Amino acid sequence: MSAHANTPERALPGLSGSAAKQTRIKGWVWPLQQQIAVMVLAAILVFALVIQLWNYRTFMNTEIERTQEKHLVIAQNVSLSLSRYVTDVARVFAHAAIEVSNNNSEATRDAHLSLLESLNVESMVLLPTFAADTPPPNRLGTDLPLPEQAVLDDLRAGTNTALGGVQISGLQQIGDGKYFILGYELADQRLVIGYLKTDYIKAVQRAIAFGEFGHSAIFDQFGRAIAHPSARVEENMVDASGISAVRRMLNRETGVEMFFSPPMQMDMIAGITFVPETGWPVMVPQPIYELSDAVNGSLSKSYLLAVAMAALLGGAGWAVSRRLARPVRDFTEISRKISDGDYTVNLPDEERSSTEMWQLNESLKTMIHRVRSSDNKLREALRLEEEENKRKSDFLVIAGHELRTPLSGVVGMLTICREQKDDVDRDRYLDVAWSSAKELNALVDHMVDYAEGTTESIRLDPVTFDIDAQMRDMEALYENLAGTAGLEFRRTGLGDGSTLIVSDPARVSQMIAKIMENAIKFTKQGSITLHSEIFQQDDRKWLKVAISDTGIGIDEAQLERIFMPFEQVESSFTRSYRGMGIGLSVAQAIANKFGGRITCASTLHEGTRFEIWTPIELA
């Protein structure tokens, strides 16, 4: 690649050098790929988390629905069982109360008592009416103490019709045991009370147990515990009416309730209902965490799924981030190379890139192209500048030396004249000084021409003139000069008639003069020929001026270098001829300005032939 070959050792200021500093990042910055990967992963994590939460809620709701079914059904079964039981107890008690009060025989009494006992009603008491003189109560069965008067009053005032006129009190501590007091008011207003034990109710309650802590609990119509898994609660008949679930049941509600259980110290979920005949709350609770475990079991599968999904999506994210970041990385690398002045960059395969990458690629190509061309232009300009500077300083050194030679002639001669004013040869010395001074003058002219030529400030002023007449003038001038040098001079071609052409006569003369001076200088003997003609070539009219000499000729190796300035100067101490060797390069510069050229053919020791080709127009 040409750009590579042209890369100079010297770096251009502004185009490189600072690149290394620029690529160093201040602070801490993540590579793009990692940023994208992290963003994608974070998005996936959030997504998975949301899914999990959603899953959890869904599973939980499902479980609660199931609980509603399971726990509530159990509670309702318990309720149904107790309902049948208290109905039986009430019927038997009412029947027994009537029979025993009407027929006071031993047999009747024992039969009914034993029937009642089978239903856990321990004993019966026949209480007289309110009168102060009423005889003491007639105790049947065991002699348990009477309940408090308030309880008895409540029983008399009872309005419960659900149990066929049998009233049932709240749970009472009677002696060492806990009893419900059944009450039945006879027609003669005597009250028959019975003591109902809680054994059957407890048995029913104890029969329900599931999970780790799933159980049932039964309370009386005032919210006090009848049967409860906690022995302490049961023993103390703890009033649970403060608990939301119990309050709902006391209000005769059926359903599912979540609540905090003080004895269990846990959040519970329960199916709640009540016994219709007595208003006893019946609940079947379970700790919520047991449900969560079930939910979690389901969730763990979903976790697995989520992890798998995250891995999959993470892989995808990594691939995407790579795909996005790789071109950026490539382009970064490319820009770094470019800023280092290396244009041999391989752009990424545009066919596989996205539209955006393709566009970026295209603009990058354009940019590289522009930077490369402007860089090359700058380098070329710099190179030309350096060459020019080198040429100028060379020129100054050589010009200084060349000027000294005639100058030393002038100074030398003047020294002689000054030293001895009556020297008979004084006039001759002054003549030599004069010619040296003229030589000095000619050198300065050359230098000015040369400087003009190298700065390309040669101006052409085309006018119409007679080239024949100009050739005659040239003949007159150079016949004289050649004759002085002991040479023969010939003119051929143009110069006899009158031919009007359009060109710059002064510049044409200047070119001829430079070459003619050269010819005379390098020819010791023989002749110099000036030939000129006008001819057509390549749709143009040309003026060709040929100058041939019989001089020393030019070595073939040197031939192509003669138009370079100072080429006469091989070594500053061994030059054969005077002059700075800029005449030919000035002539060539003028010819180039015309759009023409000067060619040279030579045979060593035999002679040289220069041809000046200048495009002209016929007037």
Added chain:
Amino acid sequence: MRYGPPSSWHNPSSDAIGRRMVSVSNRRNILVVDDDEINRMVVRVLMERRNYRVVEAASGPEALDLVKDETFDVVLMDLSMPGMDGLETTRRIRSDDASNQLPVVALTAHTSHKEQQMCLEAGMNAVLRKPFDSEQVDRLLGLLDHTAKGPDA
């Protein structure tokens, strides 16, 4: 205290120069080597006015031939000459036993330090810068006289 021209000018063994000079002529002999006719002319006129005999050579080889045939008191040598330059000519003069003590003075317009160094390395004894005037020539000849007669004179 001595200054200027190198030791060869007042080397006691150079009494041969004085003897030969006396045997040929009363005037001192100077060889001017320069391809430029005008420069030779300047030197010749200035030296003849100072009663020197001046022999001219237009090139290095010509100078070498003259040095073999004649005895000179000093050679004034131009540096830039076609073919064989002044430095090479001086080296050849120095390589001949008969002339290795001959004083050679460079005549040059090149006056940079590097060029003076090249002159001394080639075996030249002094440098006379062109263009020169009467005073510079007198000074050089005075130095030459003094050293040629030796410290005893």
